[in-house]
Amino acid sequence: MKHPVYLDYNATTPVDPEVAKEMLPYIESFYGNPSSSYSLGRSNKEAVEKARVQVAELINCQPQEIYFTSCATESNNLAIKGIAWANSDKGRHIITSAIEHPAVTEVCKFLGSQGFEITNLLADKYGWVNPKDVESAIRKDTVLITVMHANNEVGTIQPIQEIGAIARQNDILFHTDASQSVGKIETDVNQLGVDLLTLAGHKLYAPKGIGALYIRKGTQIENLMQGAGQENGIRPGTENVIHIVGLGKACEVALRDFKQNQHNMQVSRDLLLDGLVSQLGNQVHVNGSMENCLPNTLSVAFENVSAYALASFISSDVLISTGSACHSGETTISSVLQAMNLDFRTAAATVRISTGKKTKKEEIDFTVEVITNAVKKLTI
Numbered sequence: 001m002k003h004p005v006y007l008d009y010n011a012t013t014p015v016d017p018e019v020a021k022e023m024l025p026y027i028e029s030f031y032g033n034p035s036s037s038y039s040l041g042r043s044n045k046e047a048v049e050k051a052r053v054q055v056a057e058l059i060n061c062q063p064q065e066i067y068f069t070s071c072a073t074e075s076n077n078l079a080i081k082g083i084a085w086a087n088s089d090k091g092r093h094i095i096t097s098a099i100e101h102p103a104v105t106e107v108c109k110f111l112g113s114q115g116f117e118i119t120n121l122l123a124d125k126y127g128w129v130n131p132k133d134v135e136s137a138i139r140k141d142t143v144l145i146t147v148m149h150a151n152n153e154v155g156t157i158q159p160i161q162e163i164g165a166i167a168r169q170n171d172i173l174f175h176t177d178a179s180q181s182v183g184k185i186e187t188d189v190n191q192l193g194v195d196l197l198t199l200a201g202h203k204l205y206a207p208k209g210i211g212a213l214y215i216r217k218g219t220q221i222e223n224l225m226q227g228a229g230q231e232n233g234i235r236p237g238t239e240n241v242i243h244i245v246g247l248g249k250a251c252e253v254a255l256r257d258f259k260q261n262q263h264n265m266q267v268s269r270d271l272l273l274d275g276l277v278s279q280l281g282n283q284v285h286v287n288g289s290m291e292n293c294l295p296n297t298l299s300v301a302f303e304n305v306s307a308y309a310l311a312s313f314i315s316s317d318v319l320i321s322t323g324s325a326c327h328s329g330e331t332t333i334s335s336v337l338q339a340m341n342l343d344f345r346t347a348a349a350t351v352r353i354s355t356g357k358k359t360k361k362e363e364i365d366f367t368v369e370v371i372t373n374a375v376k377k378l379t380i
């Protein structure tokens with residue numbers, strides 16, 4: 001068993017050894033520019049195109065609808081600003097939700113400062129956005145709806161299919177940030193009815209610093225950057241071949257092992273919750289709804305225990321994250337927990353524990369023991 005036990009897979013994942021192996025030749029030998037016409041360049045172009053197919057297969061789209069970016073943040077920026085700018089003659093209203101990652105919220109805020117109007121939909125106590133609220137928020141000048149597929153802090157899965165249908169009926173473009181869902185739950189762009197979808201390499205066992213944006217064929221979008229013609233002119237800049245190859249392989253592995261990974265993540269997460277409840281009883285409070293949650297995510301509060309103190313106390317044994325930040329003795333509650341209307345005490349006691357595809361039973365047993373001891377010591 002590796003020590004400390006890592007249970008923060010929603011923050012990032014390690015690079016899968018199969019992915020690392022696939023990347024190695026591009027680090028060591030194949031350094032050509034994909035735009036060069038000689039074979040060293042052409043082979044890199046082929047590697048990029050192979051990766052595009054691998055990514056497309058995972059989310060069920062055409063390879064030409066995949067655009068490589070540097071991260072999920074960039075994909076979200078390109079999707080939201082790109083659609084807003086390309087459609088500003090039609091309208092300047094955007095619908096989003098209060099439970100988005102800052103990589104969406106801050107982009108919308110920025111557009112708000114540039115003359116766009118943003119409707120920020122509230123979520124219920126489970127962190128779920130009601131499609132009826134989306135429908136009611138639609139106006140004649142709405143040009144984009146952006147609602148995440150699954151939440152990074154509490155794991156709540158959003159009704160993307162229903163929102164997609166509403167968007168389509170009203171002829172409005174629909175973007176989803178699927179950084180946390182790809183590889184964990186089925187993410188099929190056609191089933192979901194989305195026009196744009198963000199994915200992040202490092203959440204699915206590819207390296208950090210690589211992302212992709214799905215853009216449905218025929219969607220008009222403006223660039224964030226001007227430059228040469230890479231990525232069909234939409235995302236210029238010499239391709240990050242090494243990382244693109246890694247993302248492609250990670251998507252291939254995620255598709256191949258999907259059922260098994262999903263099962264393992266869920267079994268570990270459920271075992272963890274059962275263990276904690278059996279040791280600590282009703283001191284354990286689960287946030288969100290376990291029925292409508294990512295298979296690997298547990299957002300849990302231990303009554304009368306500071307989450308920050310708990311996460312720090314156990315950090316030499318188990319790595320988890322908190323739903324609040326503590327700076328100079330002051331606790332700030334995350335915007336997601338605030339949007340769920342969680343009371344301050346519960347939010348300040350909330351930790352996020354997220355399992356991975358290779359999490360082992362012995363790691364979970366150890367974690368239950370470590371957390372139980374820590375909670376008993378830290379309860380005030």
Ligand SMILES: Cc1ncc(COP(=O)(O)O)c(C=O)c1O
Binds near residue numbers: 010071200202
């Ligand atoms: C839902 C969601 N969107 C976007 C991001 C941003 O990812 P990156 O920092 O790789 O751009 C994250 C990362 O935590 C996330 O969880």
